[in-house]
Amino acid sequence: LAKTTQPISMDSYEGQEVNITCSHNNIATNDYITWYQQFPSQGPRFIIQGYKTKVTNEVASLFIPADRKSSTLSLPRVSLSDTAVYYCLVGDVNAGNNRKLIWGLGTSLAVNP
Amino acid sequence: DTAVSQTPKYLVTQMGNDKSIKCEQNLGHDTMYWYKQDSKKFLKIMFSYNNKELIINETVPNRFSPKSPDKAHLNLHINSLELGDSAVYFCASNPNGGYYGYTFGSGTRLTVV
Numbered sequence: 001l002a003k004t005t006q007p008i009s010m011d012s013y014e015g016q017e018v019n020i021t022c023s024h025n026n027i028a029t030n031d032y033i034t035w036y037q038q039f040p041s042q043g044p045r046f047i048i049q050g051y052k053t054k055v056t057n058e059v060a061s062l063f064i065p066a067d068r069k070s071s072t073l074s075l076p077r078v079s080l081s082d083t084a085v086y087y088c089l090v091g092d093v094n095a096g097n098n099r100k101l102i103w104g105l106g107t108s109l110a111v112n113p
Numbered sequence: 114d115t116a117v118s119q120t121p122k123y124l125v126t127q128m129g130n131d132k133s134i135k136c137e138q139n140l141g142h143d144t145m146y147w148y149k150q151d152s153k154k155f156l157k158i159m160f161s162y163n164n165k166e167l168i169i170n171e172t173v174p175n176r177f178s179p180k181s182p183d184k185a186h187l188n189l190h191i192n193s194l195e196l197g198d199s200a201v202y203f204c205a206s207n208p209n210g211g212y213y214g215y216t217f218g219s220g221t222r223l224t225v226v
Binding site: 031032034036041042043044045046049085087089091101103104105106 | 117148153154155156157158203205212213214215216217218219220
């Protein structure tokens with residue numbers, strides 16, 4: 001079962017900033033929050049990961065409040081090529097103490113001209 | 114050079130047949146995975162191998178048998194294919210089985226008719 005909840009779809013326009021919020025109410029103390037991007041007919045691609053506060057890289061920023069029950073992926077000045085599905089994930093540990101990512105349905109972002 | 118390559122890209126076969134999908138990674142990663150993505154875009158982990166050893170085996174029919182001859186290869190063999198096996202299968206790898214740094218292949222679209 002997915003441990004995260006995020007909007008199914010979002011629409012935006014070129015040049016706008018897009019913020020996708022994900023809730024993970026039951027996040028464990030040692031869980032990181034990870035975001036992936038998937039284009040049609042391709043495998044998911046790692047975007048960014050964080051534990052708390054703010055993380056920024058050349059692609060996006062990730063904002064995590066103090067309670068860590070939600071996180072927001074921020075994409076600055078989106079372009080048409082940012083049209084993709086964005087997945088928010090937290091980890092899980094199975095009975096053998098092996099880590100795995102739990103994938104939800106993601107947010108389908110459509111960037112319009 | 115493709116980091117994670119899987120073949121074939123498309124596979125159309127009849128019910129009851131046996132087929133294999135191959136995966137190779139040249140990233141030097143220790144851990145490899147097989148994921149299944151259904152028509153609703155839900156990604157579900159099937160298997161995980163760490164340095165040729167099976168560490169995650171989700172509730173998958175035993176018609177699915179992974180094989181890892183070395184840590185750079187993880188193949189998936191499927192016996193007695195069924196209509197419900199139609200999906201996109203993704204191979205992935207990451208450095209040490211943690212939550213980050215996943216690299217996915219481009220997927221194999223399996224259609225069972």
